[in-house]
Amino acid sequence: MTITMHDVAKLAGVSIKTVSNVVNDYQYIKPETRARVLEAIESLGYTPNLSARGLRSGRTGVISLIIPDLRNAYFAELADSVMRAAADEGLAVLIQQVGGKRAAEIEALHGPRMTNVDGILYSVLALDESDVDQLVIDTPLVLLGERIFNGPTDHVTMHNIEGARAATEHLLAQGRRRLVAFGAHPGEVIGSAGLRLVGYREALEAAGVEFDESLVVTVGNWHRADGAEGMREFLAKGIPFDGVVAFNDSIALGAMRVMQDAGIRIPADAAVIGFDDIDETRYTLPSLSTINPGRDEIARVAVQYLKERIAGGAHSIPPREYLADFELIERESSHAGG
Structure with missing residues (x-):
């Protein structure tokens, strides 16, 4: 059975107009009256008709x-x-x-x-x-x-450039120098991948580490499966590396699984850091370092x-x-x- 504004008014002992004023947050209502109407709304489980409310107020909420x-x-x-x-x-x-x-x-x-x-x-x-x-x-x-x-x-x-630069600096500070930029989109300038690659390159330049194009790995879509496939293709090339700066957490998680399957110890052989601080990063083995973008x-x-x-x-x-x-x-x- 549908609960109506009439039912709320009857239970609260007020007029339908008063209930409407409370629902539409009309400010000139006595606090005790407002409280009584809100209590009736909660008790009955009344849900305002947003379409009708929009017709009256010009807003739907x-x-x-x-x-x-x-x-x-x-x-x-x-x-x-x-x-x-x-x-x-x-x-x-x-x-x-x-x-x-x-x-x-x-x-x-x-x-x-x-x-x-x-x-x-x-x-x-x-x-x-x-x-x-x-x-x-x-x-x-x-x-x-x-x-x-x-x-x-x-x-x-968010601070894409600054966040990616901080992530790269974090691995550089450990003495790691062969860092994979994981998740690039070739030719992209404006966009998460393009901006995060800028941050990666800025950190290398500040540390005096030469940029190596062979360490830039394209990952078209940023899902776990894409990260796994991207890392699988990269490992097949046999290019040495000691760290991974992943441009989001999901592809980092996919990459980590492939790395571990290949016998690469994380972080002993290669450290990994992601970007986004999704909830899952706290519970992986190992748990994933990341950038919380706010x-x-x-x-x-x-x-x-x-x-x-x-x-x-x-x-x-x-x-x-x-x-x-x-x-x-x-x-x-x-x-x-x-």
């Missing part, structure tokens, strides 16, 4: 999160962080997975579903800076990711920026750029005494 791929652990954990941050702001989240496909990303931005949300958080993958015109929409929008900088709206992201901070700031745009209008605030703090987390895979 729902935002959209557009992400490339939930199979990628980083995006799955980012979605969790966004949902928790949104809940703290009284917002629900509609997740759209677009598979890193250009047409799907454009449809997600401009399709009819966007009329049912108050704002959009968009983790860009297929579009790039030549597609800025696609971002000029009436719905409040905040960008995540590394594909588009200097766009027409807010951009919240995922919770990214989610919190992005939701706050979006809420401000929703309140003032999509184009009410000049574009803002925010980079979250990062942290290097040393675990067993790169422990100097390993």
Whole structure:
């Protein structure tokens, strides 16, 4: 049986209008009345009709999160962080997975579903800076990711170059000099892989270590299986190495399995460090050193920026750029005494 606003009003001993005012967060309500209505809502398990609420207020209380791929652990954990941050702001989240496909990303931005949300958080993958015109929409929008900088709206992201440089410096400080840059995308300049390769190269240059193109390993997709296949192909070449700077944790985990199957001891023979600090890295054998890119901070700031745009209008605030703090987390895979 569907619980209605009428049922809540009857249990709380107030009018339906009062219940509506509480649901829509109308500020001029006595605290004791608000408490009584909220208690009735919880007791009955009443869920507001967001569509009807949107017709009355112009808001649905729902935002959209557009992400490339939930199979990628980083995006799955980012979605969790966004949902928790949104809940703290009284917002629900509609997740759209677009598979890193250009047409799907454009449809997600401009399709009819966007009329049912108050704002959009968009983790860009297929579009790039030549597609800025696609971002000029009436719905409040905040960008995540590394594909588009200097766009027409807010951009919240991470320190890709600095994080990769810190990861590389961490292994160089142990005296390791043959470091694999694992996860490159040839020709990419703007994007996680391109930026992290810049950080890797900066660290080598600062340490006086010559860059060796043979140590740059391409991994097209950043899933475990791709990391395993990339490391398998690299080992077949017989190129000596004593460390791996993996451009994300998932491919690092795939690579570690192949290395261990080949008899390579981690970290004694080769140290490994990843990027993203996904939950699984704490429980692998050995546990994986990584860069925590500030995922919770990214989610919190992005939701706050979006809420401000929703309140003032999509184009009410000049574009803002925010980079979250990062942290290097040393675990067993790169422990100097390993």
